[in-house]
Amino acid sequence: MSAIPMETGLLLAGVLFMLGLISVMIRRNIIFMLISVEIMLNAAGLAFIVAGSHWAQPDGQIMFIFILTMAAAEVSVGLALILQIHHQLKTLNSDAANFMKG
C-alpha cells in the first residue's frame, strides 16, 4: 500500500487543530467550546498517530489512547460543571460567566 507522506497527515491534523481553535474562539456556548477543544485534542491525537506510523512505532497510538481517556475524563467533569453553571446562570453563554474581572 502506498504510504501517505507524513507531512500530509500532519497538515490534516494541523487543519483540524486550527478548526477547533477558531471555533473555540468564536463560539459562545460553553458546550460547543468544550466540543471544539475535544476536536483540538483529537487533532493532536491524529498527529501522534501519523508520526507513529511514520516512525513505524506503536508509541503514537498509545499516546492517542491516553488522549482519548483524558478527554473522556475531562468531558465528564466539564459536563458536570456546565450543569452547575446552567443551574446557576440559567444560560450556557460563556460570556455570562464573568463575575470575576479586573
Place this chain on the structure above:
Amino acid sequence: MTLTDFQHLMPLLILTFAVLVSMLVIAVGRNHKIMYVITAVSFLAAFASLFELRDVGRYTIEPLLVMDGFGVFYIGMILLTALLISMLSYAYFEQREERKEEYYLLLLLATIGSCVLVISTHFASLFLGLEILSVSLYALIAYLRTRERSDEAGIKYLILAAFSSAFLLFGMALVYASTGTMEFAGIAAAIAGFTELPLLLLTGFGLMIVGIGFKLSVVPFHMWAPDVYEGAPAPVTAFIATVSKGGVLGVLIRFFMEVDGFRYPTLVLIFTIVAIASMLAGNLLALLQRNVKRILAYSSIAHLGYLLVAFLAGNQMGVEAVTFYLVAYFITTVGAFGVVAMLSDKERDAEQLEDYRALLWRRPWTAAVFTAMLLSLAGIPLTAGFVGKFYILAAGVNTQLWLLVVMLALNSVIGLFYYIRIVAVMFQQPEAETQVEPRGKLRPSIYVASVGTLTILALLLVYIGVYPSGLLQVIQGLLVTAAP
C-alpha cells in the same frame, strides 16, 4: 517492572494506595476527621519513604520515569506542601456544609500527578502526570459547588487548561514526528544530531511552551490565574499556586537540562520575553488591586517571572536558585493563603482588603504571620524570600543577564508597593474600637491544626531567612545529579 523499581517509586505507590483506601473508607462511611488523618498520614509516610531514596544517584525506570536527587527533592517539597495545605484545609472545610471527604481524594490525586511530573523523562509520563493533576484540579477548584464564582472558576480553568494541553500535545506530536522519540534523552540526542533545528521541531517546542506556560501562568497565558485564584477555595488556591506550578516547573527544568535548551537563542529569547513580561504585567496588575486573592495571583505571576530569571541562568547555580526560591515561595504562598483561609468564614473567603483593616489590633499573631509572609514576598531580609531573591539575583549577575536582573530589581520595587499596602491596611487604627473577635467557634483541635501550620510556616520562613545554609546544603547535596 522489578521490585527495586517499586521501591524507588514507593512515595507514589503510598499515595496511590492511600487514594484507594480513602475511596473504600468513604464507601463505608463518611467522616471528615478520618479522611483527614488518612491523607496526612499518607503524605507523611510518602515523605518518610523518601529518606530511603536520599542518596539514590540516578535510577531510571525505563522508559517513563527517573528517580534522582532532583526528583527526590521536588517530590519531598511537593509532599510537604500538600501536607501543610491539607492541614489548613481541615479547618477550612470543617466550617462548610458540603461533603468534604472527596476533597482529600482529589488532593491526593493531584499531588500524585505533580509528583509524576517532576520525575518523568518521557512525554507520555509528562502528559499523564499533567492530566492527573489538571483533571483533579478542575474538580478541586469547583469544589464548593454552591458558590457560582467557584463554578465559574472551574469552567474557565477546565476549558482553558484543556485548550492549552491541546497545544502541548500537538507540540509533543510534532516533536515526536521530527525526532522519532518521546524520551527526553532521545530527543536530546536527536537534536544534537541536527546542524540546525528543523521547522517542525521548533514549532513543536513553541506549542509545548504554550502548554507549559499556561500551567505556570506566565504572561501571556496568565489571564486565567486571578479568576481561578479568586474563585477557588483558599486551600485549593494555595495548591494551584504551589504544587501544580512546582511540578510543571520541575519538569520544565528537567527537560531543558536534558536537551540543553539554553544553546538555542530562540528559546532563550522567548523565555526572556516571557519572564520580563510576567514580571511587569504581574506587578502592574496587582498594583491597585483590592482583592487580596487576586493580588496574590498577580504576585505569583510576577514571581514566576523572577523564577524564570534564575531558570535562564541555565547552570547548576541557576537550578539551585530556582529550587531555593521555590521553597521560599512555597512556604510564603501557603502561609499567605493559610491566613486567608483562616480568616474566611462560612459565606465567603476573606479576600477584600477591607477584611484586613486593623487586623494587627484584632488578631495580632495572625497579622504578624501575614506581615511576615508579605515581607517575604517582597524580599525583605530576615525572611526566606529575601535569601531566595538574593540567590536569583546572584545567579543572574553570575551569568550577566543584566537586562533581566535590572528588570527584576525594578519590579520588586513596584511589588513592594502593594505588599506594603496590605501591611499598611492591617496596621491601620481601627475606626471603632472593634473588640477581639470571638474565637474558638471551631473546635480547638481544628483551630490548633491551622494555627500550628501557620506557626510552623512562620518559623520556617524566619529560619531559612536567618540561617539559609542548612537548606542550601540539602539542595546542593541533592541537585548535583540534576545538571548533565
Place this chain on the structure above:
Amino acid sequence: MILVWLIVILMVGGVLAWISGKVNRTLPRWVALGSVLAVFVLTLYIWMNPLAIVIGSNQSMGHTWYMRFDQPWIPQWGISFSLAVDGLSVLMLLLTFFIGLLAVLISWREIQTKVAFFHFNLLWVLAGITGVFLTMDLFLFYFFWEVMLIPMYFLIGIWGHENRRYAAYKFFIFTQASGLLMLLAILGLYFIHGNQTGVYTFSYFELLNTTLAPEAARLLMFGFLAAFLVKLPVVPFHSWLPDAHSEAPTAGSVILAGLLLKTGAYGLLRFVLPLFPMATVEFAPWAMLLGVIGIIYGAILAFSQTDLKRLVAYTSVSHMGFVILGVFSFNEWALQGVVMQMITHGLSTGALFIIAGFLYERLHTRDIRQMGGFWSTAPKMGVIALIFVMASLGLPGLGNFIAEFLTLVGSWQANNWLTAFATIGLVMATIYSLRIMQKIFFEANRMEQPLPDLNAREMLIAIPMVVMILWLGLYPQPILDTARPSIQEQLQAYTEPLIEQAPIARMDRIEMEAIPEKTFGTKKPKEAKPSSYLQIFKSSN
C-alpha cells in the same frame, strides 16, 4: 563578642519592650531606656580602652581596629557574620546610642498609643543602624541596610502625622529601590573578585584587594552611590526626605536626621572611597557639583517653608551637601570635616526637630506662621533654640563650624570654584536659620494660650545636647583623633602613605592646661602636606 552583644541587646530589648507592654504602659519605656543605656555604656567602654588589632592587608598603615568578631554564616556563599569597629564606627555608634537615648526620652510623653510596639520598632531601628556601622561583610551590610527600614517604615506609618502613609511609602520605596541597585553592585563585585582569585567571599577586607577594569569599577561605583546618595540625600534624590521628616513622630525625625542619613555618609567613606579609587576620582568633580547644588538648593527651599519640620528637613539636605562635597575632595581635612559634620549635624538637626516636637506638643501645629514671640513666654526654649539655630548656620565655637570649616578648607584644596559656591551656602544658611528664630521666638505673639516653658525632662534632653555641641566646637580633638586612623585608611588609595602627622590619641589632654606657657618670637607653623593626588586633581580642572 561585645560587638554582637551591642546588636543582641537592642534586639532582645525590643522584643522585651513589646512583651512588657502587656504588663503596663510605662514599662516598655524603661526597658528601652535601659537597653540603649547599656549599649551606650558598652560603646563608651570600647572607645575608652581600645585594644588595637590589625586586620587583613592593612598593616602598612598600621590601621588599628579596636575589636573584631567573625563567625561563618552562609559558608556556601562565603558570607560570614563579621563585625569590626575602628574609630569611625565607634564614633558613629556613640552618636547612634546618644541619639537613641534622646529618642526614647522625647517619646516619653509624645507617644501614647501602642507604646510597647513603638519601642520595639525604635530599638530595632537602632539595632539595624548599629549593624550597618559595625559590619565588615557586604552581604551583612545590605542585610542590616534593609533591616533598619522596616521598623522605620512602621515608626512613620503608625505614629506619624496626618499624611503619614504617603510619606512612609515614599521613604520605603526610595530607599529600597536604591538599595537593590547597591545589591547588584555588591554581587558584581563579589563575582569579579571570585573570578579573579577563585575565592568567593563578601568579606570587606578581601574585596578591598579586587582590581577592577575602569568600566566595571564605574558601574559598580554607581551601584553603591545610588544607595548612599539617596540615603544622604543628594539633590535630586532628596524628595523622600522632607515628607518622611515632617510626617514622622519626633523620635522618628530625630533618628532619620541624626542617624539614617549618616549611614549614607558612612557608606561613602567606608565602601565607595576605598573600593573604587580610580572611578571616584573621575567622578569627583560631578559629585562635588552635586554637593554644591544640594547645599544651595536645600537652603533656598528651606527659606520658604512654613512647616517647621519640613524647613529643618531641607536644612539637612543643605548640610548633607557639605558631606558629599568633603568626601570627594579626598584629603584628611575634608574627611575629618565630614566626620564632624555627621556628628554635629546629627546633634544640631536632631535638636531642632526635638524643639519642633516640643512646640507641636504644646501647640498642635507645625506651621510657623501661627507662631511668634515665644521668647517672652518660654525663654529657656528660646535660648536652646538659639544655640542650635546658630549651630546650623555654622557659628564658630559650636561643633558645626569646625565641621563645615574643615570640609571647606579641604575641598578648597580640591576645587576652588565649587568651594566658593559652597561657602555662599553659609550666607543662605544664615538667611533661613534667622528666619526660624524670627518667626518662632521673636516678633509679636499671635497665640492666645500661654506656652509653658521647658520642664525638667525636656531640660534633661536639651542640656546634654548643648553641652555636646559646645564641647565639639571648642575641643573636638578627641573625636578627630579617634577618626584619624580610619580616615587615613580610607584615603590610602589616594595618597602615598602619610609619613607626617600629629601624635595619635591624646586622650589625657581633655581639660586645658592649668599653667599656660608663653612664648616669645613667632613659632614656626607646621607644614601642611597636600597629598600627591591633589596636584593631579588641580591640573585636571
Place this chain on the structure above:
Amino acid sequence: MGELLWLIPALPFAGALLLVLFGNRISRALVSTIGVGSVGISAAVTLVLGIEYLSSRPAFIRQEVWQWFDVAGFSPSIAFHLDALSMVFIFVITFVGFLIHIYSTEYMAEDKDYSRFFACMNLFVGSMLMLVMADNLLLLYLGWEGVGLCSYLLIGFWYKEPANVYAARKAFIITRVGDTAMAIGLFMLFQHFGTLHIQSISTEAAQVWSIGNETALIIALLLLGGAVGKSGQLPLQTWLPDAMAGPTPVSALIHAATMVTAGVYLIARMHVIFALSPVAMMAVAVIGAVTLLIAGFAALTQYDIKRVLAYSTISQVGYMFLALGVGAWSSGVFHFMIHGFFKALLFLCAGAIILALHHEQDMRKMGGLSKKLPVVFYTFLIGAASLAAFPLVSAGFYSKDQILWLQLAGENGNIWLYLAGLLGAFITSIYTFRMVFLTFYGEEKTHVGHKPTMAITVPLIILAVLSFAGGFIELPHNFGHVVLFSDFLAPILPAVSVVPDFDRFEWMLQLLAAVISLGGIFIAYLFYYKKPELIESIHRSEFAMAIHHFWHSGWGFDQLYDALFVRPYVYLSKVNKNDFIDSFYTFLANVTQGLHQLFSQTQTGIMRNYVAGIVVGAIMILTISLLL
C-alpha cells in the same frame, strides 16, 4: 607677666554665662554687678598688663590656653596674642565698654529684660576681645562671628517690634556676606602657608611673595570684603543705619566704638598682605574716600539723631580706611581710638537726650535742651567739636589732620583722595553742628522728662575728657611733635614713608583743614540757627528735594539691593516652595498607576478573551521561533 592675659576675654564670657544661667532668678542689683563688674575687672587687668607691657617692651606676649584642634598639620590654638596694636584695641574695648556698661545700668533700668541685655553685652565684649587678641585667624574669625551674633541679638533686643528684628537680621546677613569672602580668604591663606597663625603668615608672606603678587592681591581683596562687611563700608554699609533699632548703649558700644572698627583692625593686622598688593591698598583707600563722602551727604539729611550719628560713624570709619589705604597704619588706628571716644560720647549723649524726651529721636521735635540738660550739652559739644575736627582744642582735629596730611605727604597718597577727605571734613562739620543747633538751641519742643544722674553723667564726662585730651599724645611735628602713639605702634606697624621735604606745606594744609571745619560750623550756624528760612527756600526747590530724598534714603542702596538680590531670592524660593523635583517622582508614580489601569482592562473575565490571549501568545512564540 602675661599669665593674666586669658582673663581679659574670659571674665566677660563668665559674666555672660552666669547671666544666661541665673539671670532671671537674681536681683537687678546683682545682675548689674555681674554685668558691669566682669567688664570692669577685665579693664583693670588690661590696665595692669598695659603698664607691665609699657615698662618692658616685648615684641609680643603669647599665651596658648589650649590647642583647639589639629588635623593634618592644620592646628589652630585657643591662644592670645598681645602686642601694641591689640593693646590699643583692648584698651578701647574694655574701658569704653566699661563706661557704657555703667551708663546702661541707668539707661536700661526700666527694661524687663535687664539681665538678657547685660548677658548679650558681656558676650559681645568677650567676643570682641577674642577678635583683637586672637593669635590665629581662625580664632579671630570666632570672635568676628561672635560679635556678629551679639550685634544681631542686641539690635533685635526689642524683638516684639518686627522692624527691629528685620534690622537685626539684615545686619547679620549682610555682615555674613563679607564674612564669607573673608572665609574664602582664609582658605587661600591656609592653602599657601599651611597655617592660619597670623605672625607666621606675616613673616612668610613677606618672604614668599613679591610686591604685586596675584594671590596676595586676591587674598587681600577677600579679607577686605570681610572688613567692609563688618565696618559698614561701601558696598555693604546699608545695615548700619538700620542697626540703630537697638538700644542706644548698644549703638554706642557696638556700632560706634568697637565692632564696626573690626575691619580696621583686620586690615592693620594683616597689613603685610595688603602692603604686598598696591591695588588692594588703592581699593581700601578709594572705598574709604567714597564711603565717607556718601555717608556724609546722607548724614546731612537725616532727622533721626541716631541715624545721623550712624552715618557719621560710617563716614569716620571711611577716614580710617582712607588712612590704611595709603599705608598710614598708625594714623588709622589713632583715628579709631579717638573716634571710639567721641563717637561713644555722642551716642551716649544722644541716648541721654532720647531718654529725657521719652524715646523721641526726631531732631525736629527737639530743641532748647542746652538749658535743660547742661551736662549733656557741654559733653555733646566737646564730642561734636572733636567730630568736626575743631582746630587745636579737639582730639579729632589731630587725628583727622594727620590722615589728610598723609594723603598728600604719603608716598602712595594722591590729591583726589585728599580732596575727598577735605570735602568730607567740611560736610562732617556741617551735619555735626546741624545736630548741635537743632537739638540744643531754638525753642523747646518736647517736655524733658528723665534727668540724667551719675550713672549717665560720669561716663559722659570721662569720655568728654578723653575726646578732648586724647589728641595730645600725637601732635604734628610742626608744633609740639608728639609721637607717643605712633612710636608705641612702630614695632608692629611700619611708619608711612613720607615724600621728602614736603613738610613746608604742612602748616598751609592744617590751616586749610581748620578753615574748612570752621566754615562748616558757620554754615550750620547760618542755616539752622540764624536764618532757618534758608532751609525753607531750599526745600521749596524740586531738585533739591529730590536730592534730599535720595540722600535721606542713603543713596538708594537699600532699594537697589532689594531689587537685585532680596526680591529675586525670595521669589525663587517662594515659586519653588514645593519642590519641582518632587513632581518628577509623582509623575513616575502616576505613569505606573496608568499602566495598571491599562493592564487591568485586559482582565475582562470573559473566557473567550482569555482564549484569544493564549492564541496571541502562541502566534507570537511561533513567529519568534520560526522567523528567528
